[in-house]
Amino acid sequence: MIARAAAALLLLWALGFAWFAIDQPGPAPDAAVTDAIVVVTGGPGRVQRGLDLLAAGRAQRLLVSGADRRVRPLELAEVNHVSPALVVARVDLGHEAVDTRSNADETAGWLARHRFRSVRLVTTDWHMSRACFELRRIVGDRVTILPDAVRSEPGFTALFKEYHKYLLRRVAAPLGW
Template identity: 35%
Template sequence: MSRGWMALRTLAFLLVAGLAIGFLVFAGRIATYATPDTGRQADAIVVLTGDAGRTTAGIDLLREGRAPQLLISGVDAAATPADIQRHSGLSDDELDCCVILGRDATDTIGNAREAGALVRENGYRSLIIVTSDYHLPRSLLEMRALMPGVELIAYPVRTTPPWRDFGASRLWLQEYAKFTAVWLRQTVTPRPESV
């Protein structure tokens, strides 16, 4: 076997091993996200739409008085306030006084932009970020890049861990790939915009 072939095999092995170790670190980070103490308050709650349970968790936090305002980021443009109320159980008063429906975001960086606009408009210094546990690392990366001085309190909505379900494994691996891409992008070209 030639030296070139051996070097290529060694490089491939190191790459696969590095990715596997990286995924284990990623999964370990997700496992460390704990639900914040019940007394923990913030200026606003930001829910990133997507998986089931996210909006409900955000509404529960609002009703507990953890923040006076809730941004639901990534609401479908066709959804009416009545649709939101039917699916969320929000009252008219809650919707009118305390809930902002963010309709511009179509991805995680869009969520970060909507949250950043909320922070700029109101001078907020802390946000509770509600999303699925596996989505938190990338969400926090995108938000910290746009809001470096804002305290971001992670609120994980628990999902099936990858070692229990093949579908969850695929989802977590996809999210790990996206997280890695965002991390590399931010490492190579830090984003100049900030709050």
């Protein structure tokens, strides 16, 4: 009986990992409009994607959550080839977040301060499940979240680690951890 239960759990875990690895989310439609855009730092292409969407008029403001304290708005504009005026007027750099949970906390506070009701969440495809989970856990139904995943080519190790982080948060969050 114990062996069957262990085998069933192992099979469930393996199928879950296979689903997680194969079913990576993709970008949201470029034409979709939200009140705000939030870019979770940490991977290539994320900030550029958010800034391009902001420049195209797909949102009112953009938050770069988890930005390095040394990053300045004009440097951000120059590196990403966007108008400095756009960055100065409509981009906020969040310096408080150090991980996905604190990205969600920082984002939720920023969304509330601006009274935004919808947000496009930009992060890498392999990170999207956990980032969405953490943000939804805090904002609930008060804010509509549009996942916008930046495509990447994660290796087995990156997917394996992220899958376990995601599982751990799904178990720990309801327990208050």
